[in-house]
Amino acid sequence: MTQTYWIETLGCPKNQVDSEKLAGKLGSDGYIPAADASEADLVVVNTCAFIDQARQESIDTTLALAEDRREGSRLVVTGCMAERYGSELAAALPEVDAVVGFGRELAPEQESLPQRKLIPVASAALPDFDLLNLPRPKSSSPWAYVKIAEGCDRACGFCAIPSFRGPQRSRSIAEICAEVDMLSAQEIVLVAQDLAAFGRDQGKGERQIVELVDAVSDLVPWTRLLYLYPSDLTDTLIEAIFRTGVPYFDLSL
CATH class of the missing domain: 3.30.750.210 (Transcription Regulator spoIIAA)
Known part of the structure; x- marks a missing residue:
């Protein structure tokens, strides 16, 4: 049976682009968009961590989606909060199935990631995929x-x-x-x-x-x-x- 996804995007236009590229990646993996977050097999929250209000909105949105998601679905937090706070965020949100940083797979087998050390993007090997250069719809x-x-x-x-x-x-x-x-x-x-x-x-x-x-x-x-x-x-x-x-x-x- 075809799996469905929902991406909730918070923050700036750069996050919107990232979400569209994640949608393209999920589409290439065989997922199709859900009509509503409550119907999706995979719910992704693309978070913002720029200021306190943005971080609180990210947490509140994640908790609201956790409350409304259907049984058996998977809730994944990604984006700036996931990259910046990693394991701290995973510990604070037991409702979430995975907390993944930039360019990390959202696949069902993905486990919550510990907070990663900052690696200079320009010189480091790319993670699972290059989010910046992914195709998009x-x-x-x-x-x-x-x-x-x-x-x-x-x-x-x-x-x-x-x-x-x-x-x-x-x-x-x-x-x-x-x-x-x-x-x-x-x-x-x-x-x-x-x-x-x-x-x-x-x-x-x-x-x-x-x-x-x-x-x-x-x-x-x-x-x-x-x-x-x-x-x-x-x-x-x-x-x-x-x-x-x-x-x-x-x-x-």
């Missing part, structure tokens, strides 16, 4: 988020994301454009923790983001940029933004 709406990089090299005192997402790891422009083409959306929203840093970790210069924005703009009518730092705005980047069809960008303040 065609967009169901006229627009779609596309994650162009994972992690961050900044050491902001208010942000713990580099401690569990790792340092910057950029995708190639070719991989990103292939995903944009596959999504068949009219508007693409490029997201990353630090968009303007795109490509620096690949040793290809400081302004690969301009080349990427132009390449994506050649494929779709509208391209938006999220999470730019004011210090990284240059005349060249602003000119590229004007060529996107949407003279708009989002600043991290």
Whole structure:
């Protein structure tokens, strides 16, 4: 009998992209979407751990889904809270069948994982699968988020994301454009923790983001940029933004 899944996504657009890629992975494993979480064989909570309110929402949502899930189903917690708190989260939530970090299998035989040591993403062997570069389903709406990089090299005192997402790891422009083409959306929203840093970790210069924005703009009518730092705005980047069809960008303040 075909197994069904439900993914509950919390947090930022980057998490939404991760959930869509997990959906694609589950689809390739033979799962199909459930009509409701209470009917699913596998319920996945993609958590957020950015601030206290987000962590509490993740816990509350997990407990609510545990209460409503059908007998015999499997409840798995993944995402930022799972990666950051691992065994602590598993101990605090006995209602959950598994707590798994980024790029880990959600298969029924999966056991709750202990908290893993932070391994620099750019130099470490990838886990069970590369979440950043997984294929994803065609967009169901006229627009779609596309994650162009994972992690961050900044050491902001208010942000713990580099401690569990790792340092910057950029995708190639070719991989990103292939995903944009596959999504068949009219508007693409490029997201990353630090968009303007795109490509620096690949040793290809400081302004690969301009080349990427132009390449994506050649494929779709509208391209938006999220999470730019004011210090990284240059005349060249602003000119590229004007060529996107949407003279708009989002600043991290």
